[in-house]
Amino acid sequence: MKKRWIFTAVGAATSGVAAYLLKDETKRQQVVDKAKSIQGKFSKEEDMPIEEAGNPELADSENAKMVSEGSQFGVQYYNDLTEKEREIIEKSNS
Numbered sequence: 001m002k003k004r005w006i007f008t009a010v011g012a013a014t015s016g017v018a019a020y021l022l023k024d025e026t027k028r029q030q031v032v033d034k035a036k037s038i039q040g041k042f043s044k045e046e047d048m049p050i051e052e053a054g055n056p057e058l059a060d061s062e063n064a065k066m067v068s069e070g071s072q073f074g075v076q077y078y079n080d081l082t083e084k085e086r087e088i089i090e091k092s093n094s
Helices: 002-023 025-042 061-068 073-093
Strands: none
Touching: 002 025
16 A cells, blocks of 8 residues: 555656656756767667678678688678668658
């Protein structure tokens, strides 16, 4: 029973703070900018070396070794990914 009251109080307080912050245009923009900066911290592009997949010329010797031994997984993955990106771009431009 007490948990329900606690959750209700926390929800009401959060709603009040959100309403206060979003009331003014400048504060609303600050909240949006802060949310985007926090989101940018969690989605780092350099964590996923998609562009290096199937490129044996790069400094990644293990990738180059796999490709030189005949592994086509990285190459196929890279080609599929770039093909999907092209399709998305073409659909958005149409």
